[in-house]
Amino acid sequence: MAQVRLSGIAKTFGKVTALDAMDLVIDDGELVCLLGPSGSGKSTLLRIIGGFETPSAGAIAIDGVDVTGLPPERRPTAMVFQSHALWSHMTVHGNIAFGLKLRRLPKSEIRDRVERVLDLVGLAGYGGRLPSQLSGGQQQRVALARSLVIEPKILLLDEPFASLDQHLRERLRDEVRDIQQRLGITAVFVTHGQDEALAISDRIVVLADGRMQQVGRPGEIYAEPKTAFVAGFIGAMNMLDGLLADGEIAASGLRLAAEGSGPARLAIRPEDIALSEPADGRAATVRRMIDFGAHVVIDSALADGTHLRIQTDKAIRVAPGERIGIRVDRWTVFTEDGEPRRYRSDTLRSFRDVRYA
Numbered sequence: 641m642a643q644v645r646l647s648g649i650a651k652t653f654g655k656v657t658a659l660d661a662m663d664l665v666i667d668d669g670e671l672v673c674l675l676g677p678s679g680s681g682k683s684t685l686l687r688i689i690g691g692f693e694t695p696s697a698g699a700i701a702i703d704g705v706d707v708t709g710l711p712p713e714r715r716p717t718a719m720v721f722q723s724h725a726l727w728s729h730m731t732v733h734g735n736i737a738f739g740l741k742l743r744r745l746p747k748s749e750i751r752d753r754v755e756r757v758l759d760l761v762g763l764a765g766y767g768g769r770l771p772s773q774l775s776g777g778q779q780q781r782v783a784l785a786r787s788l789v790i791e792p793k794i795l796l797l798d799e800p801f802a803s804l805d806q807h808l809r810e811r812l813r814d815e816v817r818d819i820q821q822r823l824g825i826t827a828v829f830v831t832h833g834q835d836e837a838l839a840i841s842d843r844i845v846v847l848a849d850g851r852m853q854q855v856g857r858p859g860e861i862y863a864e865p866k867t868a869f870v871a872g873f874i875g876a877m878n879m880l881d882g883l884l885a886d887g888e889i890a891a892s893g894l895r896l897a898a899e900g901s902g903p904a905r906l907a908i909r910p911e912d913i914a915l916s917e918p919a920d921g922r923a924a925t926v927r928r929m930i931d932f933g934a935h936v937v938i939d940s941a942l943a944d945g946t947h948l949r950i951q952t953d954k955a956i957r958v959a960p961g962e963r964i965g966i967r968v969d970r971w972t973v974f975t976e977d978g979e980p981r982r983y984r985s986d987t988l989r990s991f992r993d994v995r996y997a
């Protein structure tokens with residue numbers, strides 16, 4: 641069992657609040673991604689879990705044992721850093737065996753464990769090479785093997801594949817997910833790549849300005865963002881400034897049914913917009929078509945010039961300057977205070993306004 645419990649964890653560096661009183665439980669065997677923009681506190685939180693940083697306030701417990709004051713080597717954790725930091729004069733075998741030698745394990749056991757973990761990361765037969773004789777991706781696999789060989793209960797990864805090209809990054813992150821599930825270990829993965837987080841996480845913790853914005857399953861975070869920040873940060877989103885009045889939100893000439901009054905933000909996913917006949921309050925002008933192969937995105941302009949992106953079928957062809965009608969199937973309205981309100985076109989009839997249905 642390896643559960644991590646953070647209670648009121650905070651960290652300040654001088655006047656900078658890197659983390660603000662954070663409570664979080666990471667369950668046994670879970671892979672949790674810490675996702676957020678640069679400077680949001682992801683690495684600081686990970687380093688606190690690993691014991692590389694001391695919190696200014698709060699406590700951290702692993703399997704019910706308080707480890708707040710313990711150094712990294714006395715925690716059941718292992719960290720994989722962004723830069724592989726392998727010892728260049730040591731072979732792959734030597735690099736991986738190092739931690740086991742420190743623990744004074746018998747030679748035969750060290751050899752067996754190194755072989756097993758090399759196999760696990762797809763590098764069987766590479767033990768005799770020097771790091772300089774490996775590709776970047778292979779070096780990062782060695783770094784991963786070096787962390788896994790000590791059989792940690794909790795694997796901590798700080799943007800481990802950031803320096804690799806996208807193709808390799810995707811392959812390695814899927815492998816990490818696979819290995820983590822096979823070994824049944826708990827993992828915390830720092831990334832600022834939303835695709836990465838959506839692809840591999842059991843749960844995502846979205847951070848901004850040292851605060852947890854939302855914690856949830858990938859699909860939940862995508863479909864039901866709790867704040868305008870999360871809505872804009874995860875997945876493609878049209879975010880428009882609008883005004884609520886008379887059962888509608890008006891934003892950049894677009895009008896949709898919504899309750900409440902006063903300023904608000906209107907969030908619409910590009911895939912939740914379809915083309916239709918132009919009409920008052922639901923028209924735009926095509927700027928350009930962006931062909932992604934599997935689908936097409938129409939970059940359009942609303943009445944005041946604000947961009948509106950529409951994801952559509954690649955069979956659809958429109959020309960720059962063309963006026964198009966839009967039908968919005970789902971939208972979310974965020975106000976300063978209060979919960980976000982989500983709407984769908986087929987629920988509109990209950991909003992006494994059938995114009996957009």
Ligand SMILES: Nc1ncnc2c1ncn2[C@@H]1O[C@H](COP(=O)(O)OP(=O)(O)OP(=O)(O)O)[C@@H](O)[C@H]1O
Binds near residue numbers: 658678679685
């Ligand atoms: N040792 C330090 N001394 C002073 N300020 C620090 C230190 N480490 C981090 N910070 C500050 O704390 C905040 C959070 O930093 P952190 O590295 O945790 O962010 P991050 O989300 O991991 O960012 P990135 O994606 O850029 O790595 C930032 O404002 C950063 O400048």
